[in-house]
Amino acid sequence: MLARIYRPAKTAMQSGRAKTTAWILEFMPASARFIDPLMGWTGSTDMKGQVRLTFDTQDEAVAYAERHGIAFRLQEPQEAPLILKAYADNFATHRKQPWTH
Template sequence: MFARIYRPARTAMQSGKAKTREWRLEFEPASARFLDPLMGWTGSTDMNGQVRLTFDTQEEAVDYARRHGIAFRVQEPNEPAPVLKAYADNFATGRRQPWTH
């Protein structure tokens, strides 16, 4: 039973940072998925794949995994570099592209 501790990135449909502040602990799949021959649905015998725990901090998630004897790896989040923009930059004289309307 191996777990991954990470902080989820925002989806492409979001412009805000909702649900990206928490840390998650998810278990890696222990067995391969299979197709149901009658309905074509995907199934699995791994019940730990349904478990998703959330924590406020990375330390809480690591402490939980250590207390319960869960092997884990921590995936550090990629922080995007802030892009500073100002409305006045549209009219700057040193602009790369000429201003048009």
Template sequence: MLARIFRPAKTAMQSGRAKTNDWVLEFESAAAKRNDPLTGWTQSVDMNGQIRLTFETRDEAVAYAQKHGIAFQVIEPKEPRKIIKAYADNFATNRRAPWTH
């Protein structure tokens, strides 16, 4: 039973950074998921795949996993590259391509 400890990335449906500061501990699925032929829903016999614990810091998540004897893998977050832009840059005289409508 292997657990992943990571910080979730922001979703495409949000523009803010909400819910991306907490660290998450979730278990890898031990069994493959399959479709239920009657309903078409995805099902699995592995109940650990439903567990998702959140922690304020990485160290708290690691300490929890060590305390309970859970094998874990820490995935460090990739910080997004910040591109600083200003609206006035659209009309700058030193643009690479001239601004047109």
């Protein structure tokens, strides 16, 4: 079963990089999900899809996968520059464009 090792991106609801430093090992789905005809719930027979392991570093995650014989795909993170902005910058005197409504 193939696993994916990655570092999560920041959510759309946060401006900083909280909870994006840990590396995660997740198993790829082995079987398709199905819909229960009685209740309409989505189900699966794949129990490894519920496993999500977190590691402090990329090396720890790779070493764990190799030690346990887990085939894995490593996704390198794409870093975007962190632009720090403050509300007071909207009213600064050194703005290049005047602030308008």
